[in-house]
Amino acid sequence: MARLTKAHLRYLKHHGIEPEEAFDASGLKRAEYRPRMKAEGKFVAYGVTPCHNGHALRNRYGNCIQCSPASIAFARRSELSGYLYLARSSGLGLIKVGFSSDDPDNRIYIANLDGYGGAWDWQICATVWADHAGAKEIAVHQSLSDFRAERAWIRNGTAIVSKELFDCDLAAAIGALSAHLTAKELQMIEYR
Known part of the structure; x- marks a missing residue:
């Protein structure tokens, strides 16, 4: 089981993501964690394979939200009324x-x-x-x-x-x- 680091928590807070919206995807492939995240209403996965820049926070689609923070706004858009x-x-x-x-x-x-x-x-x-x-x-x-x-x-x-x-x-x-x-x-x- 992975843990959110202090740096992760700062990043999430900066982008308006609550720690409760994070999903521990340790040991899971994207095809496994994506449906579980959706079902549980989770927004970001941690405990994932790091991207090429060494970041380990990904959205449901497996994209690094640290390399592409614009993906956060796009993903949030789908939740808006x-x-x-x-x-x-x-x-x-x-x-x-x-x-x-x-x-x-x-x-x-x-x-x-x-x-x-x-x-x-x-x-x-x-x-x-x-x-x-x-x-x-x-x-x-x-x-x-x-x-x-x-x-x-x-x-x-x-x-x-x-x-x-x-x-x-x-x-x-x-x-x-x-x-x-x-x-x-x-x-x-x-x-x-």
């Missing part, structure tokens, strides 16, 4: 499936200012407040993966490839979204 939204660009003929922790209208306003995916005419078609909205957004993306429409666009001088766009009709997107909502959340969908 917030708005899931569907937006459509008439110009592109595509659907955007997104998540906003507070204001989907502001998110679309910014998407239009930035020309997200090469479009400046995004309009929200549906929104719903959901628990674990970040995880549900990813699940909807996976459900629509056959329709994924990656588009390169420029943001602040940097080329970006969009991952939230789908070449499907609104009914298909609503169906994919609905499949991942609770009965209560289904009743709260707001169509525009």
